[in-house]
Amino acid sequence: MQNTVTPTHCPYCALQCGMNLTSAPDGTVEVSERADFPVNRGALCGKGRTAPAVLSSSVRLTSPLVRSEGGSLVPASWEEALGRIAGRLGRTRAEFGADAVGVFGGGGLTNEKAYSLGKFARVVLGTSQIDYNGRFCMSSAAAAGGRAFGLDRGLPFPLEDIPKTGCVILVGSNPAETMPPSLRYFTELKENGGTLIVVDPRRTRTAEQADLHLAPRPGTDLALALGLLHLIVAEGRTDEAYIQERTTGWEETRAAAMAHWPEYVERITGVSVPQLREAVRLFCEPEAAMVLTARGPEQQSKGTDTVGAWINLCLATGRAGRPLSGYGCLTGQGNGQGGREHGQKADQLPGYRKLTDPAARAHVAAVWGVAPDSLPGPGRSAYELLDALGTDIRALLLMGSNPVVSAPRAAHIEERIRSLDFLAVCDVVLSETAALADVVLPVTQWAEETGTTTNLEGRVLLRRRAITPPEGVRSDLEVMHELAARLGGEGGGLEKGFPVDPEEVFEELRRASAGGPADYSGITYRRLAEENGVFWPCPAPAAGPGPLHAAGPEAGALDTVSDGPARAGEPRTGTGVHPGTPRLFLDRFATEDGRARFVPVSHRAIAEEPDAEYPVLLTTGRVVAQYQSGAQTRRVDELNAAAPGPFVELHPRLAERLGVADGDPVAVVSRRGRAVAPGRITTAIRPDTVFMPFHWAGEGRANTLTNPALDPISRMPEFKACAVRVEAARP
Numbered sequence: 001m002q003n004t005v006t007p008t009h010c011p012y013c014a015l016q017c018g019m020n021l022t023s024a025p026d027g028t029v030e031v032s033e034r035a036d037f038p039v040n041r042g043a044l045c046g047k048g049r050t051a052p053a054v055l056s057s058s059v060r061l062t063s064p065l066v067r068s069e070g071g072s073l074v075p076a077s078w079e080e081a082l083g084r085i086a087g088r089l090g091r092t093r094a095e096f097g098a099d100a101v102g103v104f105g106g107g108g109l110t111n112e113k114a115y116s117l118g119k120f121a122r123v124v125l126g127t128s129q130i131d132y133n134g135r136f137c138m139s140s141a142a143a144a145g146g147r148a149f150g151l152d153r154g155l156p157f158p159l160e161d162i163p164k165t166g167c168v169i170l171v172g173s174n175p176a177e178t179m180p181p182s183l184r185y186f187t188e189l190k191e192n193g194g195t196l197i198v199v200d201p202r203r204t205r206t207a208e209q210a211d212l213h214l215a216p217r218p219g220t221d222l223a224l225a226l227g228l229l230h231l232i233v234a235e236g237r238t239d240e241a242y243i244q245e246r247t248t249g250w251e252e253t254r255a256a257a258m259a260h261w262p263e264y265v266e267r268i269t270g271v272s273v274p275q276l277r278e279a280v281r282l283f284c285e286p287e288a289a290m291v292l293t294a295r296g297p298e299q300q301s302k303g304t305d306t307v308g309a310w311i312n313l314c315l316a317t318g319r320a321g322r323p324l325s326g327y328g329c330l331t332g333q334g335n336g337q338g339g340r341e342h343g344q345k346a347d348q349l350p351g352y353r354k355l356t357d358p359a360a361r362a363h364v365a366a367v368w369g370v371a372p373d374s375l376p377g378p379g380r381s382a383y384e385l386l387d388a389l390g391t392d393i394r395a396l397l398l399m400g401s402n403p404v405v406s407a408p409r410a411a412h413i414e415e416r417i418r419s420l421d422f423l424a425v426c427d428v429v430l431s432e433t434a435a436l437a438d439v440v441l442p443v444t445q446w447a448e449e450t451g452t453t454t455n456l457e458g459r460v461l462l463r464r465r466a467i468t469p470p471e472g473v474r475s476d477l478e479v480m481h482e483l484a485a486r487l488g489g490e491g492g493g494l495e496k497g498f499p500v501d502p503e504e505v506f507e508e509l510r511r512a513s514a515g516g517p518a519d520y521s522g523i524t525y526r527r528l529a530e531e532n533g534v535f536w537p538c539p540a541p542a543a544g545p546g547p548l549h550a551a552g553p554e555a556g557a558l559d560t561v562s563d564g565p566a567r568a569g570e571p572r573t574g575t576g577v578h579p580g581t582p583r584l585f586l587d588r589f590a591t592e593d594g595r596a597r598f599v600p601v602s603h604r605a606i607a608e609e610p611d612a613e614y615p616v617l618l619t620t621g622r623v624v625a626q627y628q629s630g631a632q633t634r635r636v637d638e639l640n641a642a643a644p645g646p647f648v649e650l651h652p653r654l655a656e657r658l659g660v661a662d663g664d665p666v667a668v669v670s671r672r673g674r675a676v677a678p679g680r681i682t683t684a685i686r687p688d689t690v691f692m693p694f695h696w697a698g699e700g701r702a703n704t705l706t707n708p709a710l711d712p713i714s715r716m717p718e719f720k721a722c723a724v725r726v727e728a729a730r731p
């Protein structure tokens with residue numbers, strides 16, 4: 001037997017780097033460079049390089065586990081484990097109603113899984129109580145993008161446009177640690193004469209590359225953007241012709257910005273007026289410019305308005321919907337983009353449709369073969385759902401998240417999870433959350449199964465199965481198929497709606513998304529393999545009159561039909577095949593009148609300002625060698641060697657006041673709890689702020705401290721700013 005080489009993509013972040021996997025007859029798997037994939041051109045970070053370590057049976061689950069009479073998790077057969085889950089979910093539903101059963105998904109799940117999970121909740125369980133961890137990720141940017149542009153796609157242009165623009169403002173984004181291969185785009189920007197501005201309370205490895213680093217107090221990005229807009233107006237740098245032609249609502253937005261004087265903004269943010277002026281000059285002088293946000297400004301209780309303020313800055317200067325200009329959000333998880341489009345979100349149906357829209361319900365219900373009235377309405381957002389566990393929600397099915405580590409106010413959420421009547425978790429490893437479950441199902445992962453993801457550029461990608469999974473594990477799709485069979489009730493047969501073949505699921509997803517904002521109907525597995533990804537929207541040419549909503553057309557039907565009417569702003573080819581849409585909004589925005597909408601916003605404080613008792617600000621985030629809750633990467637030796645545990649980053653002045661030396665244990669106390677980790681003293685952070693990464697459980701868990709105050713629109717918790725007290729933790 002020979003080695004086989006399979007081109008595929010990394011299991012982790014939203015860059016979805018291309019890689020080749022070589023599997024040898026003896027079972028070993030190696031990652032090698034895949035230079036033909038344009039996004040990373042072969043480069044990988046340490047997490048991607050070491051990803052095969054998590055395929056090893058020594059660190060993962062290979063048998064279902066059930067909770068024994070004695071209270072411990074013991075191996076069981078699939079038959080028994082699936083039977084228990086179906087029995088308990090069915091009984092909960094019968095006793096307390098369908099909404100007593102909750103479902104929690106993840107932005108790391110493939111499109112096929114996310115789609116099936118949303119369908120499973122609504123069709124099999126009949127519950128409205130489904131949401132997912134993407135709510136903790138980029139939901140504020142999604143809400144602001146939808147509000148301004150009528151459509152939310154992470155980046156409205158490919159990464160390859162970045163080096164060609166004149167200036168990029170990166171707001172609360174640290175790609176040097178969170179997407180290392182993407183740093184090349186910013187280096188090339190500078191080589192081409194463009195400038196990079198980084199807005200971050202810490203002088204990160206990314207900020208070190210910047211021409212200008214602004215270090216605002218955490219939670220004040222909204223004021224900062226308003227101050228910049230004020231200066232843009234005062235200096236006569238607005239693009240009046242563009243505002244006239246392509247936007248609405250400027251007057252109110254202008255008035256709101258004029259109330260934010262630069263000196264006032266300096267007082268709120270700590271960024272000096274000369275620095276504000278310099279940022280305006282760098283942003284406005286070139287022909288084209290971009291603003292990119294990530295979790296810094298988004299994970300705030302005013303994240304939607306904050307992102308809105310940065311979008312306003314782009315609109316006022318004519319820097320959106322034009323070549324090499326625009327606003328974009330750098331999504332986070334492997335399928336952070338696709339995971340938010342196909343129905344695992346509380347208020348959503350596939351194709352980025354709204355659950356409250358009667359036409360959307362009718363279309364999707366027809367694809368699913370159910371009555372539109374049978375679809376439940378919108379449910380609760382992620383934190384609200386987790387907070388309701390053990391009260392309204394008695395049983396939970398969880399797939400693709402580890403909230404015991406990653407949810408805000410985690411000790412409370414852990415307690416809520418423990419109070420459930422029943423918890424079932426599908427995972428690759430025994431995560432901290434899986435360890436609390438009544439039944440754990442071991443599932444296949446990236447290299448062992450085929451599926452699609454959608455990267456931060458809106459590029460839909462094909463991950464291919466490269467190796468045979470170990471005995472004893474099954475795919476998430478099989479789990480849903482089997483549970484549908486057992487929960488189908490009288491007549492049964494529901495499992496037919498949950499195929500185990502991912503391509504079959506994708507074919508149905510195409511039909512369900514057809515005509516929706518995130519239209520995948522023109523995308524096929526074959527195209528994805530041949531074209532190295534396709535950008536949505538990519539509609540299939542309409543087959544005769546009327547939308548593609550029949551429940552039955554067979555796999556090939558959508559791509560053999562002739563050219564239908566083109567939608568405004570979308571390129572067409574003469575072949576009947578839509579080429580996909582790398583760049584959005586160049587002719588018109590996705591709003592009804594085609595214009596972008598200014599939304600007037602004003603500064604407001606964070607939900608929990610420091611006071612005498614809790615005088616310091618805590619912010620949280622990531623380090624390069626660990627991923628998210630660490631469930632996967634904490635099982636990789638090389639990554640643990642590079643990032644062995646939690647720490648508290650603090651300024652020398654604060655350290656001196658507390659009497660702690662580098663490496664001493666530091667206690668951080670908030671109204672939610674107390675965490676202890678070694679201090680890491682650095683001038684790279686503001687003296688009024690401490691930083692903790694959130695990748696670890698136990699004593700150093702950052703989320704013991706964080707504040708679950710929610711943004712009123714996106715329902716995003718305020719991970720990036722809360723009030724704490726910091727002390728030396730003497731043993």
Ligand SMILES: Nc1nc2c(c(=O)[nH]1)N[C@H]1C(S)=C(S)[C@@H](COP(=O)(O)OP(=O)(O)OC[C@H]3O[C@@H](n4cnc5c(=O)[nH]c(N)nc54)[C@H](O)[C@@H]3O)O[C@H]1N2
Pocket residue numbers: 013014137171172173174175177178179199200201202204217218219220221294295296297331332333619620621622623624625626627628629691720721
């Ligand atoms: N190594 C690694 N890479 C990852 C991940 C991972 O866990 N580890 N996760 C992936 C996922 S899901 C995501 S969402 C992305 C996240 O990617 P990023 O958004 O780049 O990551 P964070 O570290 O959460 O936050 C970015 C920066 O925001 C800064 N910040 C904190 N508070 C504020 C504030 O109030 N304002 C501003 N402007 N900045 C602030 C922090 O100092 C930090 O440097 O990364 C993806 N890539």
Ligand SMILES: Nc1nc2c(c(=O)[nH]1)N[C@H]1C(S)=C(S)[C@@H](COP(=O)(O)OP(=O)(O)OC[C@H]3O[C@@H](n4cnc5c(=O)[nH]c(N)nc54)[C@H](O)[C@@H]3O)O[C@H]1N2
Pocket residue numbers: 106107108109110133134136137138295299332333398399400401402403405406407408426427428429431443444445446476620621622627628629630631632694702703706719
């Ligand atoms: N303090 C603080 N907290 C944060 C953040 C922050 O910046 N600060 N960031 C937030 C953000 S942006 C995010 S995205 C969340 C992420 O936090 P989580 O939602 O906890 O995400 P992961 O740690 O990636 O958890 C994914 C789980 O699914 C498993 N898994 C992987 N692939 C599959 C699969 O195909 N099927 C199944 N069934 N399971 C799979 C993994 O092993 C892991 O246990 O954390 C949020 N929490």
Ligand code: SF4
Pocket residue numbers: 010011012013014015016017040043044045046047048049178179180181
């Ligand atoms: S940057 Fe992201 S996608 Fe690329 S190798 Fe690292 S974790 Fe994987």
Ligand SMILES: [Mo]
Pocket residue numbers: 136137138332333
């Ligand atoms: Mo994320």
